[in-house]
Every structure is written in C-alpha cells, then in structure tokens.
Amino acid sequence: MVLLPADRMDSLFSPRCMWVNGPIIVGAGPSGLAVAACLREQGVPYVMLERADCIASLWQKRTYDCLKLNSNKTFSQLPRMPFPDHYPEYPTRRQFIDYLEDYVAAFEIKPKFNTTVRSARYDETSGLWRVGSTTTSGDVMEYIGRWLVVATGVNAETVVPDIPGLDGFEGNVTHVSDYKSGEAYRGQRVLVVGCGNSGMDVSLDLCDHGARPAIVVRDAVYREVLRKSTFELPMLLMRWLSLWLADKLMVLLAGKVELRTPALEHGALVRIHAGDIDVVPEVKGFGKGGRVEFADGRVLAFDAVVLATGYRSNVAQWLQLNDFFNKDGYPKTVFPHGWKGPSGLYTAGFTRRFGFSGANADAVRIAKDLGNIWREETNDLW
Structure with a gap:
C-alpha cells in the first residue's frame, strides 16, 4: 500500500480530488462517531463527511424537547466512554447531546461539516472508492480511498x-x-x-x-407478555441474558403473541x-x-x-452500483453480519437493535478489521 499525504492534489479530472489515507466515513451521527473513536484506538486515520453543520443532527435539530433515550444508558453509551455517573437511567435529549460533544472532544473527532455526499462508487479498475461531494458554499470535491464506511443510519430522511x-x-x-x-x-x-x-x-x-x-x-x-410491554420485556431479558439470546427469545415470543x-x-x-x-x-x-x-x-x-411516521435510509440515493444494500437502503445481510460488505465497504448503524448496542458492535468490528489490515500493509512498507 502506498501512503500518500492526505491533502489536496491536482487531478486530471474534474472535480478536485483528495486522497484519503484510511476509510472515508459518511455520517457524523452516533454510529459514525463510534467508528471514528474505535479507529483512533487502532491508529487508523480517516476522513468523516457530514452534510449538517453539527454532529448528531437528528438529535440536535430534529427531535422534540421532551425526548429521552428509549433504552437505558448501559445500552446507549458509545464504545470506550460510559455516561457520567450522575446521569439518570434514561438520559434526556440534552444530556445525550452533551455526552456526544464530550465524546467528540475526548477522541479528537473532526468531521468535515456542511459536506453532502452526492455519489459514492467503487472503481473496479483502480480498486478505489470515489466519493463525490458538495459543500453548502458550492465547493465540489471527490474523495478517493480504499475503504468506505456508510454510517448515515436508518433515520436520514x-x-x-x-x-x-x-x-x-x-x-x-x-x-x-x-x-x-x-x-x-x-x-x-x-x-x-x-x-x-x-x-x-x-x-x-x-x-x-x-x-x-x-x-x-x-x-x-x-x-403484553408477563405484564411487561413489548419494550420493557427485552430490556428485562438483557439484564440476565446475552443480546443474541434475548433477541432470539423476543422473536419466539413475538411469533406467539403477534407483537x-x-x-x-x-x-x-x-x-x-x-x-x-x-x-x-x-x-x-x-x-x-x-x-x-x-x-x-x-x-x-x-x-x-x-x-410520527418515522424515518428511512437515504443510502439508495447516493451509493451507486452496489448489491450489498437493498432498494430501501438497508444491508441485505442481517445483524450481526451486515457490518462488512465487498470491496472495502463497511456499514454501521443499520442494525435496528435496542439502544446503540448493535451499532457499537459494528463499530468495534469495523475498527478491528481495518486496524489489522492497516498494520499488515504498513509493516510491509518497512
């Protein structure tokens, strides 16, 4: 692997290009931030692109004042940094935003804000991802790298x-x-x-x-099942059982009582x-x-x-020529195996599991996988 300086360089093609050492992360929500923190722990550089002017724009700009996390803080904290001890069991919207801001500072995460990804495609000839973007000021840039992490999640639109x-x-x-x-x-x-x-x-x-x-x-x-609501029951199960087993039991119970x-x-x-x-x-x-x-x-x-009719993924609007995602913008491979696709493609935040436990698992796996590749290929240079 040839490590090139991560700065702007002239290109024979329009728009301007930037080579990225490490993965290109699309999305600065909780899932993208979790990936970035875990990559930093592995010593892998990255570039993070975010269309909004802040991290976690859904939480900061598109949520109501009374919102609280619908899973307790154990299942909602991001990797490598627990919630403060004084936080309640179910943190408020404001507390969660403050936590994310502290998370960004602790892991020195610096997204490129106001940068909307218009297209991302894998170039078979070069073996590289080409990610086209525009900024709110009209600047056009193409980021080029070997790996792409899709972290736009299920609440983009x-x-x-x-x-x-x-x-x-x-x-x-x-x-x-x-x-x-x-x-x-x-x-x-x-x-x-x-x-x-x-x-x-x-x-x-x-x-x-x-x-x-x-x-x-x-x-x-x-x-209700055992006098517990369809949300309370899985949270109770996960106090005593693994996520995998609790999930299997809920699927079984759902089939019996049509939750x-x-x-x-x-x-x-x-x-x-x-x-x-x-x-x-x-x-x-x-x-x-x-x-x-x-x-x-x-x-x-x-x-x-x-x-209150929800949100959906927007991946299908910008990720081109890729069969890993279905037409609705979700990985075809279900959790826990949907975090890695072909040709250096990774995904985080599409698990639709309780809290951020699924996204956190994705982030840890992605960073570990890329860390191993990074160390192997970096050592080969020497």
Missing part, C-alpha cells in the same frame, strides 16, 4: 405517508422531526399518526401542555387508560374543515396533525 386528502388538510401538519413542544398546540385537538416511541412521547407531551391528542393505532398495540409495536411509553398508556389521550383506528382520508375519516367509519374534526 423523514417518511410522510400517502393518505388521501392530507395535502389539503386545513390545519397545521407537522412531521415529528419539526415538532418541539406541545405548548404550541395548547387547547387544540391534535391527531398523532403513528404509535411507536415518538407517537407515544408526543401524545403525552401534548396532553401535558393542555392539548387534546388522539393517537392512530392500526393494530392491537396493547398486547406489533417496538415500544409502549408507560406515561402515555396511563393517560390513555384515563381517557386523556384518545385512540383511533387507521386513517381512511382527510376532508374539508379539518375532518378526518377513520377505518371504523367515524368522522372527527382536528386542528392539527403530527406525523
């Missing part, structure tokens, strides 16, 4: 459902990524579409701020049982005057809608 009449709804329609606090909805009748973690959180927050929320529940979400939701927020359930949060079935369509028709035939009026 918002998902907006295609519901008849939604575009013509006369009230305010907001995706949960733009929702901050229920204060703006005080006294209003609000329909929350989506009953996962965010839907439950937002419904409770709206209730606490004097709004009257109704949450859309498409299936029987209230099924349909990843989490049930306890506070929201209490308010639902108290009648403070209404439960409505699937939306059939939106009509005039803020009216919404539901699958059971009811028609109710609302002042606003919050779409």
Whole structure:
C-alpha cells in the first residue's frame, strides 16, 4: 500500500480530488462517531463527511424537547466512554447531546461539516472508492480511498405517508422531526399518526401542555407478555441474558403473541387508560374543515396533525452500483453480519437493535478489521 499525504492534489479530472489515507466515513451521527473513536484506538486515520453543520443532527435539530433515550444508558453509551455517573437511567435529549460533544472532544473527532455526499462508487479498475461531494458554499470535491464506511443510519430522511386528502388538510401538519413542544398546540385537538416511541412521547407531551391528542393505532398495540410491554420485556431479558439470546427469545415470543409495536411509553398508556389521550383506528382520508375519516367509519374534526411516521435510509440515493444494500437502503445481510460488505465497504448503524448496542458492535468490528489490515500493509512498507 502506498501512503500518500492526505491533502489536496491536482487531478486530471474534474472535480478536485483528495486522497484519503484510511476509510472515508459518511455520517457524523452516533454510529459514525463510534467508528471514528474505535479507529483512533487502532491508529487508523480517516476522513468523516457530514452534510449538517453539527454532529448528531437528528438529535440536535430534529427531535422534540421532551425526548429521552428509549433504552437505558448501559445500552446507549458509545464504545470506550460510559455516561457520567450522575446521569439518570434514561438520559434526556440534552444530556445525550452533551455526552456526544464530550465524546467528540475526548477522541479528537473532526468531521468535515456542511459536506453532502452526492455519489459514492467503487472503481473496479483502480480498486478505489470515489466519493463525490458538495459543500453548502458550492465547493465540489471527490474523495478517493480504499475503504468506505456508510454510517448515515436508518433515520436520514423523514417518511410522510400517502393518505388521501392530507395535502389539503386545513390545519397545521407537522412531521415529528419539526415538532418541539406541545405548548404550541395548547387547547387544540391534535391527531398523532403513528404509535411507536415518538407517537407515544408526543401524545403525552401534548396532553401535558393542555392539548387534546388522539393517537392512530392500526393494530392491537396493547398486547403484553408477563405484564411487561413489548419494550420493557427485552430490556428485562438483557439484564440476565446475552443480546443474541434475548433477541432470539423476543422473536419466539413475538411469533406467539403477534407483537406489533417496538415500544409502549408507560406515561402515555396511563393517560390513555384515563381517557386523556384518545385512540383511533387507521386513517381512511382527510376532508374539508379539518375532518378526518377513520377505518371504523367515524368522522372527527382536528386542528392539527403530527406525523410520527418515522424515518428511512437515504443510502439508495447516493451509493451507486452496489448489491450489498437493498432498494430501501438497508444491508441485505442481517445483524450481526451486515457490518462488512465487498470491496472495502463497511456499514454501521443499520442494525435496528435496542439502544446503540448493535451499532457499537459494528463499530468495534469495523475498527478491528481495518486496524489489522492497516498494520499488515504498513509493516510491509518497512
């Protein structure tokens, strides 16, 4: 391996090029930061590209004020650095952001911010990855290197459902990524579409701020196993069992009782049982005057809608000619084997496991693999 200086160099081709010693990491969220920290421990240099102007932009710019981590701090901490002892069991959004900022400082992680990756392709002829990017100021750059780490995760783009009449709804329609606090909805009748973690959180927050929320529940979400919700049970299992075994047991139990939701927020359930949060079935369509028709035939009026309909990967939009990912931008190979692909491709943050345990495992494996390659090829030079 020829080690070239990691600075800008003239190229015969447009745009300008930069050779990268080590991997090119796309994404400065928790998964990308975990990879960077583990690479530093292995002595492997890297370049990290981030489209936003900060680390963990989802947490800093697209989350609501009342958010707490939905897994405890043991399963949410990143590799090589635990949460501070004084943090609660379930850290708040602000605490998690502060932790990430400290993590970046501790491991001297310096992403290239405001840099959007437009394309990434593997050049079979040269055996190198070519990653094209643009900055917010209009600068164009192509990063070239032997390895690519995709760490953009599963929350890169918002998902907006295609519901008849939604575009013509006369009230305010907001995706949960733009929702901050229920204060703006005080006294209003609000329909929350989506009953996962965010839907439950937002419904409770709206209730606490004097709004009257109704949450859309498409299936029987209230099924419980051993009087534990579908989120609480796996966390309990993992106190005593390995992640692998706990996961297998949950899959078995899910097959028996047809569990349909990843989490049930306890506070929201209490308010639902108290009648403070209404439960409505699937939306059939939106009509005039803020009216919404539901699958059971009811028609109710609302002042606003919050779409807690989640996010999706954007990998398919920029990673070219690669069969390792499916059309939805997820690795075809499932956890724990999806961290490594062909031709020097690695992925982190696509496991969809509890907390960041899956992403952390990916980061450790990636860094160890690259560290071994790096040391072997560096030693060959001498």
